[in-house]
Amino acid sequence: MTTPVAPDVAGPRAAYFVSDSTGVTAETLGNALLANFPGIRFLKHTIPFVVTDAEAHTVVASIDADADAGRAPLVFTTVKHAALRGILATSKATLIDLLAGHLTELETALGTTASEQLGQFHGLGDTDRYFARMRAVEYAIEHDDGQSSRALDQADVVIIAPSRCGKTPTTMYLALQHGLRVANYPLTDDDYPSEGLPRAVAKYGVRCFGLTTTPLRLSQVRHERRPSSQYSSLEQCTIELRRAEDLYRRNRVPFLNSSTKSVEEMSAVIMQTMKLRS
Template sequence: MPVYFLSDSTGITVETMGSALLSQFHGIRFERHMMPFLRTAEDARAARDRLDAAMNTPVTPIVFLTVVDPTVREILLGTRAPVIDFVGSHMAQIERQLGISGDHAPRRMHSVRDQNRYNRRMAAVEFAIEHDDGQSIRALERADVIIVAPSRCGKTPTSMYLALLHGVFVANYPLVDEDFDAAMLPMSIRHLADRCFGLLTSPQRLADVREERRPRSRYASLDQTRWELSRARRLYDTHSIPFVDSSTKSVEEMSTLILQAMKISPTTA
C-alpha cells in the first residue's frame, strides 16, 4: 500500500508520527514516499498533482501531513487522496484553548529548541557511524550503550535511531564464531559488559536476511543461524546482558526497551 509523508521541513516528524500509526497494522507492506520541504504554493500544487495521480492506481494511498503554512496546507488538502493532517485540527484546538493564534511559521515545529541538545544528537550520530559494526574502539568508553549481536540482527538501524532521535552515544559490535566458541565478549569490550545490550532474532528470519546478502552460503544457512543465536543467548546469560528479540519488535520499540533497561535518559530536541 502506498504511503506519502508530506512536510514543510525534513519529514522526520511526519514520518515518525505516521509510522507510529502504521506499526499497529501487521502483515501489510507499506510503500513509503517522502515529500519534504513543501514550502511554496508551487511545491504544494506539484505534490497535489502527484497525489491525485496516485488515486488513479488500484490502491488508494495513505497521506500523512505536517505543514503549518495555511496556504500551502489548503492546497495540499485539495487532493482527492485521503489526508491525515497532524497540524490543522490540533492547531485550531490549541489556539481555542490558549485564546491566542499560533505563528503558523514553516519549520517552527521542526526547529531546534535547544542548541546543546541538538549538538549532542549530531555528535551521537558521528559516534554511531564511527563505531558501527566494530569498526573502531577509539573512545569506546564514551558509549552509553554497546549493542552486541550476530551479524544482520539489526544493530546498525537501532544504533542510528537511538543516536539521531535520542542523542544516545551507541557503539555496536558483531559477535563472531570465536566469541561463540569461548562464550565470552570480545576482549575490546569485555571491560564494558555493564553497558552491553544484546539482540536476537529468529533463525529463519536471520537466514532469510543473510540469504539476500550471500546466497547459498554457510553464513546464510539455517544450521548456522540456529547455532549463532543459541550461542549468543548463552553469552548474554553468562555476562548478565539484557537482550531483546528483534524479530518481534520495531526499531522504535527496541530503542525504548534499551533506554529503559540501561536506565538512559534520552535527549529530545
C-alpha cells in the first residue's frame, strides 16, 4: 500500500475508458488494472458509443485538455475500428489497447480473421438471454424477502439469512447477470424454535444457501436503517447470527460470511457451490 505517486504528476491522473459500445468491458478491465496501483488517485471518465471520426476527435480534444492541465491521462480502449484507434493514438496520452492485441492472438489461434464489422457484442442478437434476464429479475422482485411462495419450486437457489446480511443485492446480481431464478427468505426469531429449516423453504432444502456476517458489521448495516434500536444492537445481532449459523450447520445448508465480500464475490461463490451456470 506504499506505492508512491508518480513523481511528475501532482493531482489525480485522468483515466479514460473509451468504447465503441457501452464501455462495460473497457471499464471492467481498466478498473481491474488500475486497482493494482492503490497509491495513485485517478479521475475516471467513461466515454461510450464512439463510432465516428468526429466523435473520436472530440474525445482526443478532451484528453489533450487533461494532458495540458498536467493530469497525464491514461486511455483504456476497446474500440475495434482501426481508423478510430488511429485517431485516439494521436492524443497526448498513454493508450492501452485492451482488445486489438488479443484479437490478433486469437486470430492466430483460431486460424481465421475476425469479422471486420463493428461488432455489437452486447447487441440484442441474443433475444433468449434478454428474456431469461427479464424473467429472472421479475422472479427476484416477486420473491424478495420471502414475499411470495408461489413458484418457489422453480428457484435455482433460495438464499436464507437474517435481515441485512446481503440477500437482496446478491439475489438481484444473480438474476441480472446470470439469468438465475433466485428467491430469498429472511430468518426471523419465529424461525428458530424448530430444529429444521423454516416451513416456507423446508421443501427446497437442497437449494438453500445461507449468508452470515460478523455481529459488528451487521450492527453497523442495521444502524443505517434503524439507528439505536434493539434491532441494530450488537447483542441482538450476535444472537441472530449464532442462531442462523447453527441452523445452517444442523441442516447442512452451505453458507458464507458476507462481511468482507462484494456482491460479485458472493455470487461467484454461490454459483460455484450450487453448481449453477449462467
